[in-house]
Amino acid sequence: MLDLKFVRSNLDSVKNMIKNRAYELDLQRFEELDRERREKLSVLEELRHQRNQVSDEIAAMKKKGEKVSVNLNEMKEASINIKKKEKEIAQFIKDLNQLLMVIPNMPHESVPVGSDEKDNKVIRQWGEIRNMDFKPLPHSEIGEKLNILDFARATKIAGARFSILQGMGARIERALINFMLDIHTIEHGYTEILPPFMVNSASMTGTGQLPKFKEDLFKIEGWDYYMIPTAEVPVTNIHREEILKEEELPIRYVSYTPCFRSEAGSYGKDTRGLIRQHQFNKVELVKFTRPEESYEELEKLTQNAEEILRRLNLPYRVVSLCTGDIGFSSAKTYDLEVWLPGQNCYREISSCSNFNDFQARRAGIRFKRKKGKGTEFVNTLNGSGLAVGRTLVAILENYQQPDGSVIIPEALRPYVGGVDLISA
């Protein structure tokens, strides 16, 4: 959420931002609500002031043992009046907050302006696309032929958009998780977190999934619990309503979790294979930084995610999302897109974002400077490092052989007991 005062005093740039994001929101109501709230508030505070003064007088009289020469009936009425006004204002504040909650973040000045993914900017490319003198198969076919992926039975036991990994499929998935966690903890200095996979609504609100994106979430019936759509939610909320010390920053966490998404609104998209599932595994990087270092940390975080693809020798490119394609809470996002021969295109495998203080303000994550008064909001960042299922997809498709077998990337072999080839 943006700062109320910032919105108030930068209304034009906020409106412009909403336009650039190709977003629909009328700020007319904001201006009205904000103005009325302030007017009513000062009336209320004056009334409270009067009441407090009289109460103090009563206290003083009683202390001195004097008779109380105040009309208590009048005071009672005044008090009732105050309560009435308090309720009115509470409603205004609630409305104003609700509106503030659905205003997206201000994109960084370096973010390309554009309406949709066509206007995203390719920043760099890495790796060489393998020249295949045969027709590359999509991963779903490769996997089914090798008997390591089973979609039909997954549909039976759960439904569409679920999958079963078996044998080497399951083993590679597990190996990838360990591989990624090892690199990020040992080499990149992140602290490993294994959080709850369900969280309460306060956490979902803190990171911005609620109230706006409720329909994307799975909720536990009868409980205030939601299945996490990404580790970002529990991990960022670790420090919700906390005041951190400046010297603790930056904090770097890495967390493996399954992720659960309803994929409402994507019917018919990526129906085959592992690309779009209700449940998938992901290793997530999360950072808490000081404001002045967050963009530098975004670059580092992105490179940390890229490192996984390089070790696995998977060709990819880095894309800076434009204003129309960037996420609601994000100020700047790099997508990592891996080459998939089976689809003959690049597909997102990681999304690395700087949220500035947008999440921190919602979640109340602050820090205190060593020098200087008061507290400031930290900046939060996160990025996939990487989406595990899609990494498996990329390996199957990029390392497939004409005979249907799949070579295991060298870097991964120590994690699968030295096996170097999957064949039927």
Place this chain on the structure above:
RNA sequence: GGAGAGAUGGCCGAGUCGGCUGAAGGCGCUCGCCUGCUAAGCGAGUAUGGGGGGAAACCUCUAUCAUGGGUUCGAAUCCCAUUCUCUCCGCCA
């Protein structure tokens, strides 16, 4: 699931019969002094949101002692509900 105890500032912790208690005391932290270094010592300061004023340092009002309601002229203090934590019993991966 049954019985009980509790939730106060960055942390620990006090709040008596409701009335200058935004909140004692301690720790931590910041600034200054002192000591030829370190440690110790001395002095001052040190919550957050919101409204108004000021160019600013800052001043002022208001709210906040888990959350929400209630009683009262007035509540951290009394009542009710909720949430969470802890102890004991039961159950259990």
